[in-house]
Amino acid sequence: MATELAPNQVVPPALPMTESSPRRKRRGGRQRPLWRDLLRYRWLYVLLLPGLAYFIIFKYLPMYGLTIAFKDYVPFLGYSGSQWVGLEHFEALFSGPDFGRLMINTLILALLTIVFVFPAPIVVALLLNELRIRVLKRSIQSLIYIPHFLSWTIVASLTYLLFSVDFGVIAGWLHSVVGGQRVDYVAQADWFRPLIVLQLLWKQTGWGTIIYLAALASVDTQLYEAARVDGAGRWRQFWHITLPSIQPTIVVMAILTSGNLMDSGFEQIWLMTTSLNRDVADVFDTFVYYVGITQGSFSYATAVGLFKGLVGVVLIFGSNLLAKRLGQRGLF
Amino acid sequence: MARSRSVRYFDSPGSRAFDVFNGVLLTGLAIVTVLPMLYVLAGSFATESEISSRPFFLWPEKFVTDTYRYIFSTDTFVRALLTTVAVTAVGTVVQLFLTLTMAYPLAKRHLPGRALVLNLVLFTLVFSGGMIPTYLVVRDLGLLNSYWALILPLAINPFYLIVVKSFFQELPEALEEAARIDGCNELNVFLRIVLPLSKPIIATFSLFYAVAIWNDYMSPLLYIDDSKKWTLQMIVRQLTAANADSANVLQQLESVAFPEQGLKFAVVVVATLPILFFYPFLQKHFAKGVMIGSVKE
Numbered sequence: 001m002a003t004e005l006a007p008n009q010v011v012p013p014a015l016p017m018t019e020s021s022p023r024r025k026r027r028g029g030r031q032r033p034l035w036r037d038l039l040r041y042r043w044l045y046v047l048l049l050p051g052l053a054y055f056i057i058f059k060y061l062p063m064y065g066l067t068i069a070f071k072d073y074v075p076f077l078g079y080s081g082s083q084w085v086g087l088e089h090f091e092a093l094f095s096g097p098d099f100g101r102l103m104i105n106t107l108i109l110a111l112l113t114i115v116f117v118f119p120a121p122i123v124v125a126l127l128l129n130e131l132r133i134r135v136l137k138r139s140i141q142s143l144i145y146i147p148h149f150l151s152w153t154i155v156a157s158l159t160y161l162l163f164s165v166d167f168g169v170i171a172g173w174l175h176s177v178v179g180g181q182r183v184d185y186v187a188q189a190d191w192f193r194p195l196i197v198l199q200l201l202w203k204q205t206g207w208g209t210i211i212y213l214a215a216l217a218s219v220d221t222q223l224y225e226a227a228r229v230d231g232a233g234r235w236r237q238f239w240h241i242t243l244p245s246i247q248p249t250i251v252v253m254a255i256l257t258s259g260n261l262m263d264s265g266f267e268q269i270w271l272m273t274t275s276l277n278r279d280v281a282d283v284f285d286t287f288v289y290y291v292g293i294t295q296g297s298f299s300y301a302t303a304v305g306l307f308k309g310l311v312g313v314v315l316i317f318g319s320n321l322l323a324k325r326l327g328q329r330g331l332f
Numbered sequence: 333m334a335r336s337r338s339v340r341y342f343d344s345p346g347s348r349a350f351d352v353f354n355g356v357l358l359t360g361l362a363i364v365t366v367l368p369m370l371y372v373l374a375g376s377f378a379t380e381s382e383i384s385s386r387p388f389f390l391w392p393e394k395f396v397t398d399t400y401r402y403i404f405s406t407d408t409f410v411r412a413l414l415t416t417v418a419v420t421a422v423g424t425v426v427q428l429f430l431t432l433t434m435a436y437p438l439a440k441r442h443l444p445g446r447a448l449v450l451n452l453v454l455f456t457l458v459f460s461g462g463m464i465p466t467y468l469v470v471r472d473l474g475l476l477n478s479y480w481a482l483i484l485p486l487a488i489n490p491f492y493l494i495v496v497k498s499f500f501q502e503l504p505e506a507l508e509e510a511a512r513i514d515g516c517n518e519l520n521v522f523l524r525i526v527l528p529l530s531k532p533i534i535a536t537f538s539l540f541y542a543v544a545i546w547n548d549y550m551s552p553l554l555y556i557d558d559s560k561k562w563t564l565q566m567i568v569r570q571l572t573a574a575n576a577d578s579a580n581v582l583q584q585l586e587s588v589a590f591p592e593q594g595l596k597f598a599v600v601v602v603a604t605l606p607i608l609f610f611y612p613f614l615q616k617h618f619a620k621g622v623m624i625g626s627v628k629e
Binding site for chain 1: 344347350351354355357358359361362363365366368369371372375387388429430431433434435436437438440443444449452453456458459460461462463464465466467468469473484485487488493517518519522543546547548549550553554565568569571572596597599600603604607608611614615
């Protein structure tokens with residue numbers, strides 16, 4: 001059984017899942033020879049071919065390319081000609097000076113994401129759900145979705161224009177309130193993490209509400225009517241109906257988030273990294289770029305990337321298992 | 333989206349107070365969300381001295397278009413803009429073609445081999461080769477410094493593919509069956525029956541794909557060294573990023589006097605505007621697109 005996800009949003013499990021019909025049985029149950037299938041469905045296979053070629057070339061060839069993580073890749077010798085070195089690159093990573101810093105930076109950003117970024121859309125969706133003036137609700141939704149469609153380059157530029165030391169609006173405002181020396185928020189290491197969290201909140205909170213609002217909209221209104229008849233006030237309705245109704249969605253989103261904990265968002269981090277804040281800014285994703293592309297150590301960089309990818313796989317399966325153990329419906 | 337109107341709360345004073353508080357809070361949130369964009373828009377029409385002297389404004393005291401005239405007079409910027417438009421247009425067509433043609437056979441449950449291909453696709457959602465191996469494939473294909481490197485490595489978004497596949501699956505089988513009885517082969521069924529029925533989803537995903545290419549910064553960073561082939565996002569980054577390598581790319585290349593700060597505002601505006609222009613269309617469709625994908629198999 002495979003699971004299918006749409007970007008950023010997963011099925012509110014409150015909705016019925018379709019596609020239950022079993023695979024159609026062939027007439028008479030006979031096994032047709034392969035060539036007859038190929039001939040019969042030739043046009044379908046022709047249509048399938050370009051897309052399949054894409055996946056093989058740009059998704060599966062790179063997976064084969066992961067073998068260079070265990071080799072000493074020399075471009076001149078190619079994938080197969082390069083020497084096997086076993087786990088040398090991984091040993092270098094784990095015993096090297098960068099590993100601790102990368103791990104800590106990645107984990108702190110992940111922790112900040114869980115604490116601040118993950119709950120934000122839930123809270124906003126619940127508040128929006130309580131809003132009774134429809135026009136207002138619609139307009140607010142339209143406005144808070146916008147940042148999702150802006151590029152990280154634009155977000156970084158906006159941050160710069162608002163927080164930079166020489167003319168940034170917010171920087172100037174903070175200076176007039178706090179006083180003292182002018183602070184270069186964008187370049188300073190101390191402000192790197194707060195700015196990253198702020199950017200994530202600004203860009204993704206609104207968009208993140210969509211999935212929760214969909215779950216909230218699918219709640220049977222009879223539940224509320226029944227609760228009212230029983231004398232439940234607004235708070236009790238919220239506590240006993242609204243909140244439980246989005247709980248499965250929250251679990252699914254939590255699984256997805258934990259699967260992505262190692263992905264710190266390359267573009268965002270890269271764009272906010274300065275020479276002054278690299279100690280706190282470097283995460284696995286950007287480190288792979290520095291080592292691989294800038295310095296040309298392809299094998300080492302690939303090993304770092306592979307390590308990160310494997311941790312991600314463990315995390316997503318682990319949290320899925322955990323959710324099931326806790327009696328929740330998992331993702332797969 | 334909203335809960336049915338038949339649901340009314342007890343209108344206790346506390347409940348009403350909460351409504352007022354909630355309305356004000358959310359309105360404030362929405363305003364705070366758009367204020368930075370409005371400020372940058374206003375700043376792009378302001379004079380240099382106004383940007384550096386006034387703390388915050390949504391309407392410039394003196395309305396000037398110097399910055400826009402300047403950036404559109406530089407080759408660097410105009411070239412990047414045209415490059416981005418062209419790459420986005422071609423890329424969207426390529427991506428749509430690949431996504432639609434692949435999704436259709438995958439929607440046919442009886443197709444032998446379908447499960448295998450579907451699992452190949454789904455596996456890429458959990459695990460991937462990552463940055464360096466993908467870079468090496470692109471390099472080995474000779475695509476470095478080619479515009480195709482901005483399109484092909486991201487040609488199919490597996491999430492979108494699955495959403496489109498689910499959409500095709502939900503189309504009434506009877507229509508296709510009728511066409512088949514009339515002698516249409518699968519290709520004609522796809523072209524004449526299925527595609528015309530899929531206009532909404534085609535519209536949705538062309539917008540999503542276009543936005544993704546337009547906004548892409550990582551691909552040009554990885555694959556394009558030649559600054560003459562830079563896209564808009566690269567220019568934006570070079571001009572305004574905190575760690576911009578050169579304080580001024582345009583000046584370096586053109587060596588003309590220029591409105592230094594206003595320039596940054598204007599470049600950000602031009603790079604954002606097309607997205608804001610298409611935003612109403614995007615918004616109309618995305619909720620639908622989002623929900624259609626919510627199918628488990």
